[in-house]
Amino acid sequence: MKRISKRQFVRRAIIFAAFLLFPLFYNFLSPYLIINGAFEGVVNGSALTFSVLFLSSLLVGRAWCAWACPAGGLAEACIYYVRDKKTGQKGNWIKWAIWIPWMGLIIAGFVTAGGIHSVNPIHLVGSVISAKDLPSYIIYYFVAGTIFVLSLTAGNRAFCHYACWMAPFMIIGRKLRNLAKYPSLRLVVEPEKCTDCKQCVRSCPMSLDVNELVARGDMEHSECILCGNCVDTCHQGVIRYSFSKG
Ligand code: SF4
Numbered sequence: 052m053k054r055i056s057k058r059q060f061v062r063r064a065i066i067f068a069a070f071l072l073f074p075l076f077y078n079f080l081s082p083y084l085i086i087n088g089a090f091e092g093v094v095n096g097s098a099l100t101f102s103v104l105f106l107s108s109l110l111v112g113r114a115w116c117a118w119a120c121p122a123g124g125l126a127e128a129c130i131y132y133v134r135d136k137k138t139g140q141k142g143n144w145i146k147w148a149i150w151i152p153w154m155g156l157i158i159a160g161f162v163t164a165g166g167i168h169s170v171n172p173i174h175l176v177g178s179v180i181s182a183k184d185l186p187s188y189i190i191y192y193f194v195a196g197t198i199f200v201l202s203l204t205a206g207n208r209a210f211c212h213y214a215c216w217m218a219p220f221m222i223i224g225r226k227l228r229n230l231a232k233y234p235s236l237r238l239v240v241e242p243e244k245c246t247d248c249k250q251c252v253r254s255c256p257m258s259l260d261v262n263e264l265v266a267r268g269d270m271e272h273s274e275c276i277l278c279g280n281c282v283d284t285c286h287q288g289v290i291r292y293s294f295s296k297g
């Protein structure tokens with residue numbers, strides 16, 4: 052079995068643990084409960100989580116996806132079975148086709164309710180524990196099953212590319228960060244050291260053409276989740292993390 056770096060071992064352990072604990076807190080990532088809350092003028096738990104993800108992306112991009120997301124934990128567990136199945140990038144727009152009307156509905160909800168009246172992290176669920184009865188377990192298995200099937204059929208982390216309703220918050224935050232040009236977590240490269248071995252391409256769980264990003268000397272890509280696989284795989288030390296303006 053291929054050896055992985057200590058950093059990647061720790062990262063995968065964290066996101067797999069997040070996946071195992073997902074039944075306890077999935078309501079805080081719910082794309083459905085936020086709509087109910089909006090129409091009552093209530094900022095619920097998932098609205099708070101998505102706000103935190105957006106704010107975090109202003110400093111650390113999509114690091115949540117690589118280092119904390121339970122869906123990522125399940126998707127990367129599947130990678131052991133679909134290691135060579137790269138996900139096509141052409142369908143990345145699909146998540147925007149889901150996200151834009153969904154956000155429109157949330158905004159319409161708050162407008163209809165006359166604005167924000169209260170903040171309640173456990174609005175409509177009454178408990179911080181998410182899966183506590185049969186219907187909530189059915190929801191949980193439906194979401195987990197969708198992530199699992201997409202990974203097995205469409206490729207590595209296909210759910211993150213095509214269906215994740217959280218990714219756009221972080222992609223927008225990262226674009227704003229790039230426009231403002233202040234120091235933040237990113238990848239930097241020294242293309243002249245690259246030997247074109249393409250190990251980085253093989254290691255990328257987001258199926259990016261990392262070699263091409265290296266060749267152009269700019270690692271910025273909306274689908275990069277800052278997992279660091281390419282950093283740890285490249286024996287030439289071409290790619291590294293940097294907290295800088297880029
Ligand atoms: S792993 Fe390193 S040397 Fe090999 S192609 Fe990628 S950046 Fe270049």
Ligand code: SF4
Pocket residue numbers: 238254255256257258259261274275276277278279280281282
């Ligand atoms: S480019 Fe590197 S850091 Fe970004 S997702 Fe791919 S392997 Fe991870």
